[in-house]
Amino acid sequence: MDARVDTMNAVTRSSVIILVGLMALSLFPLSAGEPSIESVSLSPEFPVAGDSISCERINQSSDTVMIYYIWYSNTTVVLEGWEESILPGANVTAGASIRVEAVPSNGTANGTMVSSDTITVGEVDPQSTVDTDGDGWTDDVDIDDDDDYFFDEDEINKYGTDPLDPQSHPPDNDEDRIADDEDTDDDNDGVMDDGLDGQSGTSDDDAFPTDPAVAHDTDGDGKPDDWLDGKSAADSTSGFNDSDIDEDDDGDGMPDQWELAHGLNPLYPGDATQDLDSDGVSNIEEFEQNTDPSFTNDLDIGSDENGIGPFIIPIILVVLALVVVIMLIGMKRKGEDDEMDEGARRN
Numbered sequence: 001m002d003a004r005v006d007t008m009n010a011v012t013r014s015s016v017i018i019l020v021g022l023m024a025l026s027l028f029p030l031s032a033g034e035p036s037i038e039s040v041s042l043s044p045e046f047p048v049a050g051d052s053i054s055c056e057r058i059n060q061s062s063d064t065v066m067i068y069y070i071w072y073s074n075t076t077v078v079l080e081g082w083e084e085s086i087l088p089g090a091n092v093t094a095g096a097s098i099r100v101e102a103v104p105s106n107g108t109a110n111g112t113m114v115s116s117d118t119i120t121v122g123e124v125d126p127q128s129t130v131d132t133d134g135d136g137w138t139d140d141v142d143i144d145d146d147d148d149y150f151f152d153e154d155e156i157n158k159y160g161t162d163p164l165d166p167q168s169h170p171p172d173n174d175e176d177r178i179a180d181d182e183d184t185d186d187d188n189d190g191v192m193d194d195g196l197d198g199q200s201g202t203s204d205d206d207a208f209p210t211d212p213a214v215a216h217d218t219d220g221d222g223k224p225d226d227w228l229d230g231k232s233a234a235d236s237t238s239g240f241n242d243s244d245i246d247e248d249d250d251g252d253g254m255p256d257q258w259e260l261a262h263g264l265n266p267l268y269p270g271d272a273t274q275d276l277d278s279d280g281v282s283n284i285e286e287f288e289q290n291t292d293p294s295f296t297n298d299l300d301i302g303s304d305e306n307g308i309g310p311f312i313i314p315i316i317l318v319v320l321a322l323v324v325v326i327m328l329i330g331m332k333r334k335g336e337d338d339e340m341d342e343g344a345r346r347n
Helices: 002-027 152-159 256-261 283-288 309-346
Strands: 037-043 053-060 066-073 076-082 097-105 115-120
Touching: 037 097, 037 115, 053 097
Parallel strands: none
Antiparallel strands: 037 053, 066 076, 066 097, 097 115
16 A cells, blocks of 8 residues: 555656656747857958958857858848858959858748958958069058059059059059049140040040040041141051041131131131131132132232133233223324314415
């Protein structure tokens, strides 16, 4: 009897313990292993453009915890995914700020970001003894590591070019360390680039901003008005030759040399319809008729090669001859009349 009681008591005690345990589990469930990582680290620490970048998990509580990685280049997401710990070099561009965010997950939903790391592509290791351009200054103190005329800081932060690659820099036609889109005179010929004064196409603008041999194109026909002082075809970076120089700068139909020879302006198209000598014939018509726009009467026009010019002298001679004949006839008639008068008086 006592044995049965003891057994029942033992079973009761065990049941109570199990029940209490189950209740405790329901109130305080066992941890399923919260995913946890203390930090992540990117390597290499000082990458250059084209380098692949890997992300290492440091002091992770469990290798079985899945991590969701989000990779940023500046502020743009360039890669993300489960256990994706390497950013391909194709996404690593000069000057970019590369950032990775690590988010532990239970495999079905992301948690809260617990770690991140950021590096700048092209940043120089201060402990480095590398001298990229061989100028005697190590990259950590050299302000232009690749000797491409642009400061490293500007290449990284301003232009997004590679400070270690002399071929990677913004366009700089005249190599004055000012990028063409910021330079007011890209070819350094002393003429302001076209449109920078807010008036595109004006005569004082450089219509050929990357060619130091030419600048002006008054009529906008793509032909330079003339070579700049001291320049020739040998200096042209656009391949212009003497035959490309415009013979009619203002495009008014009258060649520059003809306009200069007759006192007209080869850079002003409006003088084509004007009448320099006020003879009722426009300057362009004078050119087309091969007459001189600076002469104002027929005698002067007679110096031209056509019109009535060739007949002026003969006409004048004929007129003079007629005048002489008329005068002679008059004199003869007067003489005859005088003789008749004299005869009448004698009778």
